[in-house]
Amino acid sequence: MKDYCFGVDVGGTTVKIGFFKTTGDRIDAWEIKTRTENNGENIIPDIVTSMEDKLAEHNLTFENVEGVGVGLPGPVLADGTVLGAVNLGWGKFNVAEEFSSKFHGVKVSVGNDANVAALGESWKGGGKEFDDIVMITLGTGVGSGIIIGNKIITGFNGGAGEVGHMTVENDEAEACNCGRCGCLEQYTSATGVVRLAKRYMANHADTAMADFGNDITAKDVFDLAKNGDEGAVKVVKKMAGYLGKAMADIATVTNPQAFIIGGGVSKAGKFLIDAIEPVYKEKSFGACAGAAVKLAELGNDAGMYGAAALIIG
Secondary structure: OOOEEEEEEEOOOEEEEEEEEOOOOEEEEEEEEOOOHHHHOOHHHHHHHHHHHHHHHOOOOHHHEEEEEEEEOOOEOOOOEEOOEHHHOEOOEEHHHHHHHHOOOOEEEEEEHHHHHHHHHHHHOOOOOOOOEEEEEEOOOEEEEEEEOOEEOOOOOOOOOOHHHOEOOOOOOOEOOOOOEOEOHHHHOHHHHHHHHHHHHOOOOOOHHHHOHHHOOHHHHHHHHHOOOHHHHHHHHHHHHHHHHHHHHHHHHHOOOEEEEEOHHHHHOHHHHHHHHHHHHHHOOHHHOOOEEEEOOOHHHHHHHHHHHHHHO
């Protein structure tokens, strides 16, 4: 194996790039703007130029590079074909082949960004003690990735692990972004926590959450819950109920050693874990109940680490 590789996490606003030794040590990390105009035609050339500049800075060339791992916001097939990445302006095409052709034929391996972030946490983050994890990212939406035997489980067309779109509420009238109703994402994402809070406030004027009105955030809810506000505690308990039960259902299929919880909502820290874990254990099938529930550790760097791991193995 050659001495160096790159891990690239492509987002709708920025591209995060990590330069690694294939021993696993990160040498450098930086960001460039994601230029999505003209159907994202500049994204790959911009990344290639940035990587070439970094190699020149270290007096290296592409011949020193084992490969480039790439995480993308969309379903990805095993051959590196993305089925569409709306945030990037991309339709269906083989990203691995296109990227490699622009970077001197160097090996390129591509994965869905949530799956790749899970691989990063499995490799260097909160899941590094385990071979089998499920990572759940609670951000604006709910992302997730399943790692079994230190390998990403993608399914036949890249759709495995989309736990944010498990149906957890049959009596929901409001539609999720996916078009269906009652998805886990609608109650456990940052926007989902706000939705639960607003529904509670509509019937309970005596909660401190009402002081924030329509501007309330998930962080506000958790901060108030930590300070004992009864309404906020009930909202967190409801959110944790949905998530803990969903995790118990996921465990009956995957039987992971650990669940790793990341994303902006996870900044609530141990308070969040302490709310989720008892529900998970109560609802779990006995053989699955012992899974650890831990916080992610790599934050926004998980994607670049996981992308590098696609190459290092």
